[in-house]
Every structure is written in structure tokens, then in C-alpha cells.
Amino acid sequence: MKDCIATAISAPNIAFIKYWGNRDQHLRLPANGSISMNLGGLESHTQVTFDPALRADRLVLNGLEFNGQPLQRVSAFLEIVRGMSGTSTFVRVDSSNNFPTGTGIASSASGFAALSLAAAAAAGLTLDQRQLSRLARRGSGSACRSIPGGFVEWFAGENDETSFAQSIAPHEHWALNDCVAIVSREHKPVGSGEGHTLADTSPFQKVRVDDAPRRLDICRRAILERDFEALAEIAELDSNLMHAAIMTSSPPVLYWQPATVGVMRAVQEWRKKGTPVFFTIDAGPNVHVICPSAYTSQVTSQLNTIPGVKETLCAPVGGPARLG
Numbered sequence: 162m163k164d165c166i167a168t169a170i171s172a173p174n175i176a177f178i179k180y181w182g183n184r185d186q187h188l189r190l191p192a193n194g195s196i197s198m199n200l201g202g203l204e205s206h207t208q209v210t211f212d213p214a215l216r217a218d219r220l221v222l223n224g225l226e227f228n229g230q231p232l233q234r235v236s237a238f239l240e241i242v243r244g245m246s247g248t249s250t251f252v253r254v255d256s257s258n259n260f261p262t263g264t265g266i267a268s269s270a271s272g273f274a275a276l277s278l279a280a281a282a283a284a285g286l287t288l289d290q291r292q293l294s295r296l297a298r299r300g301s302g303s304a305c306r307s308i309p310g311g312f313v314e315w316f317a318g319e320n321d322e323t324s325f326a327q328s329i330a331p332h333e334h335w336a337l338n339d340c341v342a343i344v345s346r347e348h349k350p351v352g353s354g355e356g357h358t359l360a361d362t363s364p365f366q367k368v369r370v371d372d373a374p375r376r377l378d379i380c381r382r383a384i385l386e387r388d389f390e391a392l393a394e395i396a397e398l399d400s401n402l403m404h405a406a407i408m409t410s411s412p413p414v415l416y417w418q419p420a421t422v423g424v425m426r427a428v429q430e431w432r433k434k435g436t437p438v439f440f441t442i443d444a445g446p447n448v449h450v451i452c453p454s455a456y457t458s459q460v461t462s463q464l465n466t467i468p469g470v471k472e473t474l475c476a477p478v479g480g481p482a483r484l485g
């Protein structure tokens with residue numbers, strides 16, 4: 162093994178067309194393609210060390226050593242990297258995020274994207290962006306979208322080779338901002354990992370998946386043409402479709418709090434009155450409110466007046482994963 166230590170930095174992302182449900186849970190081949198934007202200024206820093214002295218993998222997240230399920234997930238991922246590079250050496254992973262957990266910003270996306278890049282580099286593998294994206298997908302589906310920069314599409318694909326993400330436009334293409342309205346920091350009742358396994362139990366999932374190519378086309382075109390109104394409509398529809406499937410799965414899950422709905426209503430009202438703004442919600446109660454950067458301070462101060470909004474966290478469009 163040439164280099165045995167490497168550090169990588171990666172941004173989380175917010176999806177406008179959501180990934181929900183897998184055709185192949187083990188390979189993380191998604192039920193449908195998805196489109197997202199990376200969140201700039203928010204970062205996971207991950208250092209990977211292949212250390213012959215270790216008797217097992219070790220995982221340190223934000224300064225705390227983790228065992229159990231989080232370590233097992235990282236170890237299973239590292240097994241893939243070990244298989245690719247023909248080594249059996251155990252690894253120490255040291256990762257930290259500069260954004261707080263419980264904000265509705267998935268740290269698994271940026272964490273596994275940074276881990277993929279750092280682990281591949283430390284193992285001496287030379288992977289192109291497509292191969293890195295495929296590798297990141299095995300750790301966390303949405304992580305494959307944090308490898309390329311800016312606005313990104315993940316092609317559902319047919320198999321491991323064809324399911325990867327690629328940039329639609331670089332971050333400087335369109336100055337949008339994500340203002341996350343935080344209504345709760347409590348732990349989610351059902352994580353997205355478990356949620357994906359429930360997706361097919363909803364009668365809405367098939368409808369959502371069958372219609373995905375149409376929504377992807379509209380979303381991709383809206384981004385390329387910087388058509389805010391078209392992006393707003395398709396992203397809100399897509400978010401509502403995902404939550405319709407989530408609310409009608411067996412068992413059903415309701416992620417929204419009263420303040421979640423308060424923000425959704427307010428955002429739609431502001432848009433009707435002429436402010437370019439829309440919402441999208443991941444598997445949690447916090448609301449991602451997207452607007453052109455010029456409207457960030459107006460939208461942030463309006464969000465902060467809504468009952469139940471504890472605080473807002475803002476991010477512009479971010480770049481690709483990079484070595485540190």
C-alpha cells in the first residue's frame with residue numbers, strides 16, 4: 162500500500178427529487194433517480210489511516226469513539242475498499258462535522274462521501290469521479306450525490322456500474338440558498354435507512370416511482386434554465402409525494418410537527434405574494450427553505466417569526482468532495 166493516510170472534505174446535499182426506497186438494499190440501487198444541490202460551507206472532514214497495528218476498525222466521530230451499529234456500518238463499507246485494494250489492514254476513521262446534528266442535514270451523505278475519497282486515497286486506489294460516486298453509494302445512497310459539485314443527478318441505473326451521480330451544473334451556475342428552519346432537534350422516530358425498507362409497503366410508492374422520470378426531466382430543465390418557479394413547483398410536489406408514501410407505509414411514519422406545517426403554509430403564501438421561495442423536507446421535521454441568495458436575509462428573518470421555528474441555518478450551493 163503506497164499512502165496509508167489521507168483526509169477528505171465533503172459537503173452534505175439537499176434533494177429536490179428525493180431518493181426513497183431501494184430496488185437492491187445491499188447494493189443501494191435506488192427505486193428512482195434523484196437530483197440535489199450540495200450545501201456549501203457545511204463540511205465533514207474525514208481522516209482515514211490504514212494501521213497494521215490495529216486488530217479491528219476504529220471510528221471516532223466528532224471526538225467520540227463509536228462502537229456497535231455505526232462502527233459495523235463503517236466497517237462493512239471499509240471491507241469493500243479493502244476488497245478493491247487487496248489489503249486486510251484495519252482502519253482508523255476520524256471524522257468531524259462543522260454543522261450540528263439534529264438539524265435535518267444528513268451527515269451520512271457528507272460523511273460517507275468524505276470517507277470514500279479518503280479511504281480510496283489512503284488505500285492507493287486511483288478512482289475517477291464516477292467510480293468514487295459508486296463507492297460512496299454503497300455507504301449511504303445520498304452520499305453518491307456529494308462526490309460531484311454543485312447541482313447533481315444520481316442515475317438510478319440498472320446495476321452497480323450504472324448507478325452513480327454526476328454534476329448537472331457547477332455551484333456557480335445559480336446562486337441559491339438553503340435556509341433550514343429548525344423546529345426540532347429531537348432524534349427522528351425512524352431513520353432513513355429503515356424508512357427505505359418500508360417504502361414499498363405504501364400504495365403510493367409505485368405511483369411516486371413510476372412518475373419519477375417526468376419529475377426528474379422537469380427538475381433538470383428548471384436547473385439548467387434557472388427557472389425558479391418550475392423548480393419550486395416540482396420540488397414541493399416531490400417532497401409531498403415522498404411524505405405521502407412515508408405517511409401511508411406500514412407502519413406509517415409522520416415526520417412533521419405543527420411548526421413544519423406552519424413553515425410549509427407560510428412559504429407557499431410568500432411565493433403567492435411574489436417572493437421566490439419553496440420548501441423541501443427530508444426524513445425529519447425540519448424544513449429546507451430554498452431561495453435565491455439575494456432573498457436569504459429576508460427569508461431568514463421571516464422564518465424566525467413563525468411560531469415553533471427555533472433557529473435557521475443557511476447554506477449556499479457547494480462544490481465537490483476534495484482531498485484535504
Ligand code: DP6
Nearest residue numbers: 176179180301302303353354443444
Ligand atoms: C429523505 O441516503 O440517508 O434524505 O442509503 O440508508 O444512507 P441510506 O439513506 P439516505 O437517504 C436519504 C433520504 C432523503 C432523500 C434524499 O436525500 O434523496
